[in-house]
Every structure is written in C-alpha cells, then in structure tokens.
Amino acid sequence: MAKATFDTIIHAPNRLQICALLDTTKELEFQIIKEQLDVSDSVVSKHLKVLEDANYVRLIKKTEFTRQRTWVSLTPKGRRSFKLHLEELKRIIGET
Amino acid sequence: MNNEKQTISKEEAAATLKSVDSTKRDAIQSFRIPLLLITLISLSCSLVVFSWGMTEHDNLWALGMYIGSASFGIFVAFYLYTFRLLGIKVSVLARTKDRIKSELLLLVIFAVILIFGRQFRVYEGFEYAPHIAALISGGFMAYLLYKYPAGEYLQEIKHNG
Numbered sequence: 639m640a641k642a643t644f645d646t647i648i649h650a651p652n653r654l655q656i657c658a659l660l661d662t663t664k665e666l667e668f669q670i671i672k673e674q675l676d677v678s679d680s681v682v683s684k685h686l687k688v689l690e691d692a693n694y695v696r697l698i699k700k701t702e703f704t705r706q707r708t709w710v711s712l713t714p715k716g717r718r719s720f721k722l723h724l725e726e727l728k729r730i731i732g733e734t
Numbered sequence: 735m736n737n738e739k740q741t742i743s744k745e746e747a748a749a750t751l752k753s754v755d756s757t758k759r760d761a762i763q764s765f766r767i768p769l770l771l772i773t774l775i776s777l778s779c780s781l782v783v784f785s786w787g788m789t790e791h792d793n794l795w796a797l798g799m800y801i802g803s804a805s806f807g808i809f810v811a812f813y814l815y816t817f818r819l820l821g822i823k824v825s826v827l828a829r830t831k832d833r834i835k836s837e838l839l840l841l842v843i844f845a846v847i848l849i850f851g852r853q854f855r856v857y858e859g860f861e862y863a864p865h866i867a868a869l870i871s872g873g874f875m876a877y878l879l880y881k882y883p884a885g886e887y888l889q890e891i892k893h894n895g
Contacts, residue, residue, distance in 0.1 A: 644742075656748065658757040662884045663765070665822030674761060709823070717829070724754065730747040 643727035647692045649723065652677065652685045657720040660695065660712040668708040684712060694719060762884045765822055771813055772879045778806035778879045779844075780872030787851035824884065840878070858868025 648657055652675060659674055660666055672682045689695040694716030698709045712720065744749075767775075785798030817824055828834040851867025854860045 647795070649742075649750070651753070654754060655757045658754045659761050662758055662761050663822055664825035665823035670821040674757075674764070702738050711823075724751065727747040731744050731751065732740065 640700075642722050642729050644726045645719050645720075645723040647688060647694065648720055650685070652681065653689055656682075656689065656710075656720065657694070657712065657716065660710060661720060665709045667713040668710060671710060682717075692716075705717055724727065745859050762882075765817070765824070766883045767813055767879055769880075771809060772876050775806060775809045775813070775879060776872040776876040778802050778809060779875045780868040782806065783871045784864050784868035786848055787855055787867055791853075796866055843874070844871060847874075 648654055656671060657673055659671060668679075668682065668686075671686075672679060675682065686695060686697060690697055693713055696711050696713050698711075700709060728732050781798055781802030781803070785795045785802055787794040789799065814824060814826070828837050847867050847870055851864045851871075854863030
C-alpha cells in the first residue's frame with residue numbers, strides 16, 4: 639500500500655480545487671474548470687501547466703462542432719497523488 | 735519537489751480538507767441530472783421491474799420489459815450526451831475499489847428486487863409484489879440519481895479544528 643505523502647504541487651489552493659473537481663468526473667472542459675474556480679483563463683492555464691508538467695493531468699484539444707474544446711482529466715498518477723495527499727492531510731488532523 | 739517534507743498545522747490541514755470537500759460537493763450538485771430526466775430514467779427502471787414481474791406466456795408484459803430497457807438506455811445515453819455537450823464527461827465505470835464495491839452492492843440490490851417481485855407473485859401468489867418491487871426500484875433509482883449524480887459517496891467532514 640502506498641504511503642500518504644504531502645504533495646506541494648497539489649497543495650496550492652487552485653490546483654487542489656482543480657484536482658478535486660477532476661476527481662469527481664472522467665473529464666472536464668477547460669471552461670467548466672474556469673467557471674467553477676471563478677478565475678481567469680490565464681490562471682487556470684498556469685495551474686494546469688504545472689499539473690501537466692508533473693504528469694498529474696492530461697490535456698486533450700479537440701474540435702467538436704467547429705468549436706475548439708480542451709478536455710482535462712486526471713492521470714492515474716495524478717489521481718493516486720491526490721488521494722495520498724488527502725490521506726496525509728487526514729493523518730495530520732488525526733483522522734486516520 | 736512534490737514529495738518534499740512539509741509540515742502544516744492541524745488547523746490548516748482541516749481547512750484544506752473542508753475546502754476540498756466543499757469543492758466536490760458544489761461540483762456534484764452542479765452536475766446533478768435534471769429532475770425530468772431522473773423521473774424518466776426511474777420510470778423506465780420501474781417499467782422493467784414491473785413487466786418482469788407480470789410476464790406470462792399468454793400476456794404482452796414482455797413487451798414492457800423491452801420498451802423499459804430501451805427507454806432506460808436512451809435516457810441514460812441522452813443524459814451522458816447532454817452533459818458532454820456542457821463540457822462534463824461523467825465517469826460511468828467505477829475507478830476506485832470503494833466505488834466498485836458500492837456498485838456491485840447496488841447491482842445485487844436491484845437484482846434482488848427484480849427477482850423477488852416476480853417470485854412472490856408466481857410462487858407465493860402475492861399479486862401486488864411486482865407493483866411494490868417497481869415502486870421500490872424506481873424510488874431507489876431516483877434517490878441515487880438525485881443524491882449521488884457522480885456516483886460518489888462523500889463523507890461529511892466532522893473535524894472542526
């Protein structure tokens with residue numbers, strides 16, 4: 639069983655929220671993440687870039703009905719890291 | 735970098751967990767299926783259970799099963815498609831062990847309701863068994879779709895720190 643670890647990449651507030659959002663679905667469109675976080679495009683892009691560089695999220699650009707859409711999803715590594723990060727937070731507060 | 739030793743206070747950890755929980759709850763609420771679609775999916779489910787309970791060699795209730803199954807599939811596909819257009823791809827297949835367990839349990843519950851609805855009528859002579867089974871399965875389906883649209887059970891965070 640993997641050990642719970644504090645992940646500084648995930649812990650940044652906006653990135654944590656992005657991971658929490660993505661954890662509830664298979665994939666989300668960039669615009670939905672932006673609306674849920676209530677921040678600008680550039681802020682979302684910046685955080686997604688950090689998560690993508692760490693191989694925590696996957697970005698796929700697709701043209702659907704003549705409209706360019708960017709789908710974002712958590713990679714297995716990202717999903718695992720997010721889970722372990724939450725476990726570490728629970729360990730800190732003494733829940734586990 | 736990501737695994738570097740970092741210490742945060744208990745209060746900060748609790749606040750972070752609460753914010754994750756609230757983000758997930760808000761997201762799940764905004765991903766909720768429209769009530770009309772919940773009703774249609776639940777009614778289709780009820781129709782399948784009821785028709786299965788009433789089916790005999792000399793009646794046409796088997797047709798209700800086919801119509802119910804087809805409409806159930808169509809409404810679920812419609813729900814997945816509209817959400818996709820909105821920018822949300824719902825995860826249909828279970829990813830985590832907890833979700834696999836809960837989905838298997840739900841499958842068993844629905845199977846038991848389906849089987850008992852028929853068995854009680856055919857072997858015990860209880861005429862209203864299919865009606866009750868259909869009501870329970872439809873109501874349970876509506877509850878699950880309304881309460882857990884993303885298929886995820888979120889435990890309430892009770893820590894106040």
